[in-house]
Amino acid sequence: MKTGDRDQGGARTLTPQREAVFQVIRESEDHLTAAEIFESARRRLPSISYATVYNSLKFLKDSGLISEISFGNGSSRYDRETERHDHAICTRCGRMVDFDLTETGGLLRAAVRKTRFKPESLHLTLRGVCPDCRE
Amino acid sequence: MKTGDRDQGGARTLTPQREAVFQVIRESEDHLTAAEIFESARRRLPSISYATVYNSLKFLKDSGLISEISFGNGSSRYDRETERHDHAICTRCGRMVDFDLTETGGLLRAAVRKTRFKPESLHLTLRGVCPDCRE
């Protein structure tokens, strides 16, 4: 690239592989694991490799198009929702549901007061039993 | 075991190995990983194996003597604090600090209202830069 920072053909391109990964995440209600994404992406693009899925996930995350969430139990999951939000996790079936607690300003201030951290994000996790699992 | 449920010699014993693991966690300010715990426990009990550390951690967790915390980035950590509390994670150095937001009753109710989950726990995570890392 000579002078400007137009970036076609060079870095930052949304290649077919990256787009396939993006579509998979975008079209799913759930929070998929890398393995699930690989499976679905492969249906669109049979030659896609595992490494490319991971590369694409990193690319999409850095571009702010998706977000990554992970709690201890196992593997990271990927979320089409990139705005601040919270998660509820069912301790029976493992399902993860998005929700949003809007009145978090005061919470954040309280957390900062106690920790003296320069805040970047605040995130709530509710663990419990989802409506489906209590029959 | 004939009739009663006295359980010496059978299940649930605090063996020397389990006790060593417990002491390591109890005496640390930080939230240690399994690898760190293995290293320290080995100093007390040179013959202890990795699997026993994991078994002991599970035993101690089930007994409510320690708690496990884990966020995406890498391995689980173990905490001597078992009461409800929250965590702040430094995005520069990775340090994890405990704090406690006391006014969580209303929060929990709001989260339950939105998700319809039968709640078991609510946990906050603050990400940001710790006091040490901003010089």
Place this chain on the structure above:
DNA sequence: TCCTTAATTTAGAATTATTCTAATTCCACA
């Protein structure tokens, strides 16, 4: 005391999730 039994520990193999490596392909542009 000796035997039986169940719990526990051990070492190492297996598994799972993720990252790394090196070779290959792709494509804009000189």
Place this chain on the structure above:
DNA sequence: TGTGGAATTAGAATAATTCTAAATTAAGGA
């Protein structure tokens, strides 16, 4: 046309954790 950087690929490597099978331990009963 050919050069170079970016991206993709397959498979190896790594890291964390779990599993397996054999050995050890300790209590309680014959």
